[in-house]
Amino acid sequence: MSLPGVAGATAGASAGAGTLRRAGGGAARFLARGDGLVGFAILLVFVVIAALPDLFVGPLEDVTTATGQPLAPPDFANLFGTDELGRSMLNLTVHAARISMTIGLMATVITIVVGAVVGIVSGFVGGAVDAILMRISDFFLVLPTVVLALILAPVMLDVIGADAELFGIRSTLLVIVVVIGLTSWATTARVIRSQVLSLKERMFVDRARVIGAGPGHIMWRHILPNVVNLIVAQAVLTFAGAVFTETTLAFIGLGDPSAPSWGQILNAAQAAGAPGLGAWWYIAPPAVCVVLVVLSFTLVGNALDDVLNPKSGGRR
Numbered sequence: 001m002s003l004p005g006v007a008g009a010t011a012g013a014s015a016g017a018g019t020l021r022r023a024g025g026g027a028a029r030f031l032a033r034g035d036g037l038v039g040f041a042i043l044l045v046f047v048v049i050a051a052l053p054d055l056f057v058g059p060l061e062d063v064t065t066a067t068g069q070p071l072a073p074p075d076f077a078n079l080f081g082t083d084e085l086g087r088s089m090l091n092l093t094v095h096a097a098r099i100s101m102t103i104g105l106m107a108t109v110i111t112i113v114v115g116a117v118v119g120i121v122s123g124f125v126g127g128a129v130d131a132i133l134m135r136i137s138d139f140f141l142v143l144p145t146v147v148l149a150l151i152l153a154p155v156m157l158d159v160i161g162a163d164a165e166l167f168g169i170r171s172t173l174l175v176i177v178v179v180i181g182l183t184s185w186a187t188t189a190r191v192i193r194s195q196v197l198s199l200k201e202r203m204f205v206d207r208a209r210v211i212g213a214g215p216g217h218i219m220w221r222h223i224l225p226n227v228v229n230l231i232v233a234q235a236v237l238t239f240a241g242a243v244f245t246e247t248t249l250a251f252i253g254l255g256d257p258s259a260p261s262w263g264q265i266l267n268a269a270q271a272a273g274a275p276g277l278g279a280w281w282y283i284a285p286p287a288v289c290v291v292l293v294v295l296s297f298t299l300v301g302n303a304l305d306d307v308l309n310p311k312s313g314g315r316r
Contacts, residue, residue: 029307036307039299046293050097060095060260061087071272071279081281083265084272092265093285099261101293103177104242110181111242112235115188120219120227122189123196134193137186149179149249172256176249180242188234195227233305240297247290262286 030036049056059065068082075081080089122133153175160171199205200223208218249255250263257264265286269275274282 030303033303033307035299036303039296039303042292042296043300046097046101046289046296049094050101053095053098057088057091057094061091063087071274071277071282073279074281080285081279083268083282084274089281089285092260093262093289096260096262096265096286097289099173099256099259100243100246100263100290103173103180103246103261104239106177107180107184107242107246108235108239110177111184111188111238112231114181115185115234116192116224116227116231118185119189119192120196120223123193124200124215124219124223130193133189137189140183140186141190143183145179145183145245146249146252148183149175149254152179153254170256170259172254173259173261176246176254179249180245184238184241184245188231188238191234192227192230195230196223199223199226229304233301236297236301236304240294240301243297244290244294247286262290 053060061067063085066082066086066088068078068086068088070082070084070086072078072082072086078088078090080093082088083092118133118137122130122137153172156175156178157171160174205218205222208222213221246261247263247266250261251267251270253267255261255264255267257268260268263286266283269279269282272279272282274280
């Protein structure tokens with residue numbers, strides 16, 4: 001007769017070994033996908049640029065350090081041209097990568113944490129809890145991001161102050177982070193809930209209940225590890241949407257001029273009349289960067305989704 005503790009330890013070790021084997025197999029399948037590798041390569045370039053902007057283009061230029069002529073086209077001195085203040089567009093675009101990707105990362109963390117918790121609890125507990133949480137998620141699913149941002153921006157700035165910072169991010173940018181997180185978690189919650197509804201009927205969950213494991217223990221030790229693959233795929237795709245949403249919100253004026261993001265640069269280009277003046281170099285660099293980052297995350301997310309969830313491949 002085996003002791004419960006020994007059986008649990010053996011089961012845990014077997015589960016850990018199985019997780020490692022699945023991780024190794026998933027990595028091999030991902031490396032075999034051309035689209036995933038292309039997306040990962042593009043993403044890696046932007047991550048390095050965002051992490052070390054000073055190494056590539058020096059400190060962020062401002063009005064006092066600008067050396068170019070206003071709205072000068074690309075030349076050998078300024079490969080991407082200059083803005084209306086004479087600042088190098090290459091310098092601005094590279095430094096904006098850190099702001100845009102940091103905001104995207106913070107918003108993705110909020111989205112995934114809230115979505116995963118709500119999805120797991122809703123799917124596992126069921127009943128009235130499931131009904132209430134899903135009605136709340138339905139509300140946030142239809143909540144317009146731009147309208148919410150316009151409502152929350154003055155309220156949050158009045159509460160926390162316009163000069164407040166968190167991890168080096170000013171309050172004006174924190175508004176964008178909160179808005180993206182509030183309007184994105186519902187989709188993740190519904191996707192994870194659908195998987196949990198299937199998992200909670202599996203044999204290993206019944207065994208955990210028989211030996212006396214509580215709901216919290218089952219959700220943490222048995223349900224969560226089995227939806228990690230889904231969470232990872234959702235996180236990558238959410239990041240792409242967060243970067244795009246940040247660009248949109250900054251473009252309509254919710255950005256921070258002292259910490260320019262790609263959307264803030266596009267907003268400044270519009271305010272300076274760059275489209276009418278034919279200053280395409282003011283618009284192209286940040287716009288191309290947004291497209292490339294969203295494309296890279298989408299390629300990586302689709303590859304991960306197909307690798308970690310083989311059934312999804314048939315739906316594409």
